[in-house]
Structure formats: C-alpha cells, structure tokens
Amino acid sequence: MAGCAAALVVAVAGGLLLDLGPEPGDHPPMPLCAGADNVSLIADVDGDGQRDEVRDPRRNGTITVVFRDGDERSEVGLDKARGFWEKLRDAVREDMATRGTVGDFDGDGYVDLALFHSQRDTGDNPSDNMPLHEVRYGPLARDLTGSRTGTIRIARKSFVEQVRATDTDRDGRAELQVYQSDGDGVLLGLTGRQEKGGVTMGEGRLPEDAEEEWWQGEPALWQDFAPCDA
Template sequence: MPPSDVPRKLTLKEEISLLRERRRSRRRRFSTAAGAGLAVIAGGLWPLLGTGPQPGDHAPLPVCAADSATLRADVDADGHLDEIRDQNRNASGSVVFRRDEHPTTVGVGDARGFWKKLRGALKEDMVTRGAFGDFDGDGYLDLALFYSQRDEGDSPRDSMLVHEVRYGPLARDLGSDRTGTIRTGSPAFVSGVWVTDTDRDGRSELQVLQSGGDGMIARHTGRQDDGGISVGGEEFHGPDRPGTELGRLAFPACAAS
C-alpha cells in the first residue's frame, strides 16, 4: 500500500475534539426529540390549559332588568346586549350571547372550568350557584360563583370548592383574567344568591342564602372589599327559604320596546 493510502493516526487533541463533537451531536438529537415530544403534549393539553375566549373592549353598556328573571347587559363587552336568564329563580341560570345570528347559551354550571368540575366529580350532591352584579362599580357585570355540597338531611357538609368573583367584562365561557375570593364565614352549602343595590351607589351587594344547620337557612350580605367580596352580617335565620331575585333589585327596569 502506498504511504499516502495509510490512515493517519489522530493526535490526542484531535481525538478529544472528535469526541466532543459526537457528544454535541447526540445532545442536539435529544433536544430535537424532546422538543417534539413537548409539542405533542402541549397540543394535547392546550384545550384544558389554554387561555380560552377573551372578552372585547367595548365601553360598558347600561344594565337593565326586563323582569325578575331576565337581565340585559353586554356581558362580554362586544357592543351587543346579551340576556341573563334564570327562569327558575334559583341562581342556576344562563347567559345568552347575541354577537351574531347564532346565539350561544352558557350556564353558570359551565363556568366552573375543567379542573373544578373534575374535583367535584369525586363528591356527590355538588351544586353551582351564580349571581351577576357590578360589585366593583366599573359598569361591567361581574359573576359571583359558588360550588358547594348539599346538606345530608339536616347536617351540613362543609365542602365548598368554589367561592370566587369574576370581574367583568367576562369571556364567552364566563371566565375572567381578574378574579377575587368571596370570603364567607363557613364553607356550608349555598342554596341561593342574588344581588341588590340598596344604597344606589352603583356597587352591587351580594345576598347569600347558606345552610345554618338543623334545617335552618341563614341570609348574609357581601360587599366589594380588598380585591374580593366579604360576606357577613347575618340578616335572617329560619327554616323558610326566602325568595331570590335575579337583578331587579339592583338595576333599573328596561325601557319598553
């Protein structure tokens, strides 16, 4: 074999350099594969963890009460009036969004979100209650949301998974990037909620009917306070359930059309 065809022996420095290049190549291949895997995982989780729909930025429109079971308001700030309906008057109503000719209806039970629905699935007799009011006085409707467990007979079961206020404008899934805690005296079952504005200051008060044990029902009032709503001041305690209102006691009547 001619001398020119004999493989040249690598120096120690060249062998170290080649070894480092092989390691870098393996790391690049691993990073590419890991990135592809994370992309697949993220794509699968996106429907659960994504930001979801976002509200518009239209200035607040006046809120009015068509009757004791129907409010009209621009819930998602798109410049079109929507309807909030609670025909059974038990704080389990829904919003009918009217952005186009195909209305979309979203119930307060849908507002809990995936993870809270999953947590609630592990318990029995969980109930969602929601009330719409302008608690911070900015002109947009907010949602006070409770998700709690019914009593077992006359014995309270203190399991309240959701007690939060979502400040408007709200998205079409009734979500919000701005939320606060509804601070209650106990985690007992919330059977009804509605709003009032007794002092006519433009900030809604939250009326809460909550189990008091032994078949009794307590009524409490909540007001905007420290980034959320503080509920306190027992106003009623008895065996009869007071009637609830959707929003007629907090907003003016709608003009006749």
C-alpha cells in the same frame, strides 16, 4: 431525546389549549336594565357592545346567560363556568351544586360573576365542602371566565342554597346576598361587599322580613333594575 420531544409536545399542546379559550371584548360598559316582565337582566356581559340576557327569574342563583352575536344566540349555564380541572377534581364527589349571580361588585360598569360550588347537606348537619367561592370580574368571556378573579371570603363552607346581587344602597356597587345552610333545615342570610380585590361576606344575617320574602315569597324577578324601555 425521545423524552425531551414528548415533553415539548406536551408543553406546546398545553400552550395551545390555554390559548383556545374565548376572550372578552373591550367595548365601554353599557347600562344594565330589566327585560320584559322583569324575568331577566339585560347587560353586555362579554363586552362586545351587544346586549345579552341573563335568565334567573327567581333570583336564586341558577342563571343562564344568552349571548348575542348579531341574530345568533348561544346559551351558557353555570356548569360551563367550572373549568376542566375543577370538574375533574369534583368528579368523585356527590351532591355538589353550583350557584352564581351577576352584578357590578367593583363599580367599574362591567358585569361580574359571583360563583359558588358546594356540597348539599347529608342529614341534619351541614356539609363543610366548598371548593369554589370566587368572583370573576367583567367583562366576562363566553365561557364565563373573568378578566381577573378574586376570592369570596366566607367563614362557613356549608351548602349555598341561593344567591343574588342587588344594589340596595344605590352606590353603584352590588351587594352579594347569600343563603347558606346552617344545618337542620335552617338557612343563614349573609350580605357581602367588595373589598381588597374580592368580596367579603359579613357575619350578620339579612333582615328577617327580607329572608321571609326571598325564601318563601313570590319570585324576586329583576324589578330592582330600571326597565329597558324606561
């Protein structure tokens, strides 16, 4: 009897814990635009009808989301996007890093989050450890969980150094651009697109001039988006 009672308490507590997470809103999609000096993206990330700010001036995948609630502001970094069990699973692993970026990958007008958690190289050989590679479809909650989740299909599981999203072909669906370790200090540039409920990374490299500009050039900023005051 005591065992049944304990099991019931655990079950109830587990259910309560599952219900404690924040929920996204259902406001219709709002336009994306570049903030002042192109150093941030302005978007309604959580679907509450208020414009939030996505900070990542170098567009390298180390974003911070600043949520608005009236006059109040709250910052959420990528570390928040990894849940309790994901953090527990990786607690004994060293040299892990999280990269992520936002873009409208499925073309529904809401901001989505592409998220990677992978292990840095040790020596000249790339690591083969990427426990997290997924896209969370918006609107996103304030803990950066998604309304639904899809996988990012990527052949290699080596370290993701940089990531960003752009809509270079102007079709309303963002492309995912990833720089991934190929060992010995070499980076592979890959482009991925929405298909079959997730994002599939192509095997081809980004153009060499684009690679040079992104990796060694000036900060990319968010200049491929129209300014908010346009």
